[in-house]
Structures are given as structure tokens and as C-alpha cells.
Amino acid sequence: MITENGTVKVRTVIDEKVQKEFSANANKIALAMLIAGSIGVCLFLVLDIVLDFKYGFEDNIFFVLIILFAVFLGGGIFLKIFLNKALKQVRNSPKVNEYEFCGDHFTVNQISNGEVVAAAKFYYAQVMKIKDGKNYFNIFINQTQVFPVEKSAFTADESAMLKSIFPVWKG
Numbered sequence: 001m002i003t004e005n006g007t008v009k010v011r012t013v014i015d016e017k018v019q020k021e022f023s024a025n026a027n028k029i030a031l032a033m034l035i036a037g038s039i040g041v042c043l044f045l046v047l048d049i050v051l052d053f054k055y056g057f058e059d060n061i062f063f064v065l066i067i068l069f070a071v072f073l074g075g076g077i078f079l080k081i082f083l084n085k086a087l088k089q090v091r092n093s094p095k096v097n098e099y100e101f102c103g104d105h106f107t108v109n110q111i112s113n114g115e116v117v118a119a120a121k122f123y124y125a126q127v128m129k130i131k132d133g134k135n136y137f138n139i140f141i142n143q144t145q146v147f148p149v150e151k152s153a154f155t156a157d158e159s160a161m162l163k164s165i166f167p168v169w170k171g
Helices: 016-022 024-055 061-092 156-165
Strands: 008-014 095-101 105-112 115-123 129-132 136-140 146-150
Touching: 008 016, 008 146, 008 156, 016 024, 016 061, 016 136, 016 146, 024 061, 095 146
Parallel strands: none
Antiparallel strands: 008 095, 095 105, 105 115, 129 136, 136 146
């Protein structure tokens, strides 16, 4: 909503929906690692056993491949556990980010249990990039600090205004 000062003020609930959209690619990677690791370990384990007992073929290449695919499997398991912990943390402690977009900067107030627990001010020049997600505009301050802003909170005019003030907007 546009305030009487001409700024745009919106709220975004940081919940499971945000976390799932933000970690969708990582979930796909974890699933691919789990599948590839499982298939590889099983395939090369069976090949190693069959070739060893049936033909007396003893070579360490299968052992190395089993270890390699076991690393993929373990990486997939680790990534899936990490993503599920992050989702559980968001589920157990939902927060609300209040954004106010002003002339040359924007502010973020994070609210938890009805009180402001964090506040920050960022100049538009500090923004590294902005990505248009499915339901959110993701504002990247750096590689690890991302602020999701819900698209549905904006009117078409407010979205256009927002896109015009950020120098690094990527659709």
C-alpha cells in the first residue's frame, strides 16, 4: 500500500510457503543425489559381487565407484536433513517482515510474537540482485541475506514503481 509519504509499505509472512519456494531447487538436487547415489551403490555392489564370485575378477575400481556413489548418497541425505530442519525451524517460529520502500532505500522490520526483533535499512545501491520467484520477489543483499517480498501484496502500479527504483532488477 502507498502511504501518505509516497512510500510503499507491505508485509510478508515468513512461513513454510516461503521456505519451500526458496529451497525448491535444493530439494531437487537432494532428490537427484539420493537417487543417483542409491542406484550407483546398488549397481556397483552387485557388479562387484557377481564379477568377483563368478569370474574371480578382483579389481578396486568397483570399490572406488561404490565409495563415490556412497558420497553422493550421503550428500543427498545430509542436504535433505538440512532442508527439513530449516523448514521445521520456520514452521515453529513464523515471522513477519514489514517492508517500506522509500526514495533511495528500503527498511525491513522483522516481527516475531507481536514485537519487532530486528530492523534494518538498505540503500538500493546495496542490493546485489532481485529475482522474480513464483510468489515472491527475492531481494538479495549478498549471497546469504535474502528478503522475500510477497508479490500479491503489491498492486500493478506498485510493482511497476518497485521495478523502476531498483537498478539491478532481474525478471
